[in-house]
Amino acid sequence: MAEKKKRKPGTPGAFSRWTQQKANARMTRKVRGGRGQFMGMDVLILNTVGRRSGQPRETPVAWFADGEGARLIVASGGGSLNPDWHANLMAHPGRATIELPGQEPVPVTPHQLADAEREEAWARITAAQPRLAKYQAKSDRQYPVIRLTTR
Template sequence: MTSNQQTGNRKKPGPLTRASLWFQRRTNVKTNEKIRRKGGKIMGMDLLILHTVGRRSGQRRESPVTWFDGGDGTRLIVASGGGSRHPDWYFNLVAHPDKTAIEIPGESAVPATPQALEGAEREQAWQRITEAQPRYAKYQKKSDRRYPVIRLTPR
C-alpha cells in the first residue's frame, strides 16, 4: 500500500499535541469497549476495530472504523480523518500492511490485507459507500482532499 498526498480545503489542523493524542486514544479505547460490549452499530453505522502497528512507535493500535460490505467477505473503510488530514491508522496501514487485522464484534481479530483502491474500483466502492451512508458524500464535498478507500480482505 502506498500513501497519496494529503491536502484539504477544510480548516488546517493544528499540530498534534500530547493532550490531543491522549484524548483520541482514550476515546478509541472507550469506543472499542462499547463495540465489544454492545456490538458494532453506532449512530446507524457498522464499526469494526482495526488493528495496526504504529508506523513510528511500533506499538499495537486499535482504532474503531466505520465499514461497508465490499462483497466476497471483504470490508471497505474510508480514511476521511475528519476531512483535514488522513487518520493515523491510514499511515500505520501504509507502513505495516502485513500487520493489519480486523475485529468484528463477537469475533476474534483476523489478519487482513489492506488495498488502497484506485480508478474504477475506487469509484464503484465509493458509490456503494455513499449509497449506504450519504453523509460521506457531504464530507467529501467539503474537502478537496480525495478520501482514500481501503479494501480489507481477511487472510
C-alpha cells in the same frame, strides 16, 4: 517559561485528540462486548502497528460490506490530513488485523482502491451513508477507500 509548540495546520489540538481517544476507547469496549454500531454504521476495530513507534494501535472504524467477506473502510478522519491509522496500515500492511463485534482478531490484507474501482466502491458507500459524501465535499483531499480481505 517553555514556548508552546505550534501544530501543523489541519492537525487536531490536544483537547480534540484527548476527546477522540476517549470516544475511541469507549467504542472499542462496545465492539469487543458484541455491539458494533455507531450512527447507523457497522464498526470494527482496526489493529495496526505504528509506522514510527512499532507499537500496536487499535482504532474503531466504520465498515461497509464488499462481496465475499471483504470490507471497505474510508480514511476520512476529518481535517486536511489522512488519519494516522491510514499511514500505519499502509506502512505495515502485513501486520493488520480486524475485530468484528464480539469476535477474535482476524488477519487482513489492505488494498487501497484507485480510479474506477474506488469510484464504484465510493458510490456504494455514499449510497449507504450520504453523510460521507457531505464530509468529502468539505475536504481538500480525496478520502482513501481501502478494501480489507481476510488472509
